Amino acid sequence: xxxxxxxxxxxxxxxxxxxxxxxxxxxxxxxxxxxxxxxxxxxxxxxxxxxxxxxxxxxxxxxxxxxxxxxxxxxxxxxxxxxxxxxxxxxxxxxxxxxxxxxxxxxxxxxxx
Amino acid sequence: xxxxxxxxxxxxxxxxxxxxxxxxxxxxxxxxxxxxxxxxxxxxxxxxxxxxxxxxxxxxxxxxxxxxxxxxxxxxxxxxxxxxxxxxxxxxxxxxxxxxxxxxxxxxxxx
Numbered sequence: 374x375x376x377x378x379x380x381x382x383x384x385x386x387x388x389x390x391x392x393x394x395x396x397x398x399x400x401x402x403x404x405x406x407x408x409x410x411x412x413x414x415x416x417x418x419x420x421x422x423x424x425x426x427x428x429x430x431x432x433x434x435x436x437x438x439x440x441x442x443x444x445x446x447x448x449x450x451x452x453x454x455x456x457x458x459x460x461x462x463x464x465x466x467x468x469x470x471x472x473x474x475x476x477x478x479x480x481x482x483x484x485x486x
Numbered sequence: 487x488x489x490x491x492x493x494x495x496x497x498x499x500x501x502x503x504x505x506x507x508x509x510x511x512x513x514x515x516x517x518x519x520x521x522x523x524x525x526x527x528x529x530x531x532x533x534x535x536x537x538x539x540x541x542x543x544x545x546x547x548x549x550x551x552x553x554x555x556x557x558x559x560x561x562x563x564x565x566x567x568x569x570x571x572x573x574x575x576x577x578x579x580x581x582x583x584x585x586x587x588x589x590x591x592x593x594x595x596x597x
Contacts, residue, residue: 415587470582472518477529
């Protein structure tokens with residue numbers, strides 16, 4: 374299994390809602406990432422988990438809250454988002470943080486209304 | 487920190503021609519350089535990568551070259567086909583650090 378699976382594929386939420394994005398991989402990768410991608414831009418790093426511990430938070434607002442329940446799962450909890458948070462949210466994983474590729478999930482297209 | 491530049495931002499070629507995209511990086515400690523292809527609305531997918539101990543790597547119509555002294559690497563696509571049309575991102579990674587992506591190149595292959 375060389376897939377990173379993200380759910381849901383699409384999400385529309387109001388600014389007062391609470392929702393969660395989910396990411397799952399079964400490749401035994403120990404590094405997992407959340408990226409945000411706006412149209413016509415490269416992926417922008419949000420968080421990195423290494424061996425299930427948060428190792429990097431790229432100054433992301435607290436309305437985004439990551440969670441890594443185990444080595445296969447990564448969640449992103451969303452609360453009180455703004456319309457400018459609308460974007461494609463990509464999860465990725467890699468064996469570790471060495472010179473190896475990152476595998477991306479298909480993303481969640483988030484629209485905040 | 488690492489900074490990756492990428493040129494050109496858009497590239498149009500005729501089907502069958504070659505396409506070249508160039509990237510430069512700033513951190514001499516970077517040791518891994520992947521290239522991702524992203525079609526509209528889809529995930530980035532790795533198409534080729536190169537490590538710092540290698541100067542060139544080829545996979546069918548795709549090749550990547552790395553010049554560590556000049557800190558630049560390039561993607562070469564030969565015999566382009568319409569399905570090669572996409573956005574291409576280069577990236578650089580220092581061991582233990584994270585991927586830094588270039589701004590992307592939108593490639594259009596005209597039939």
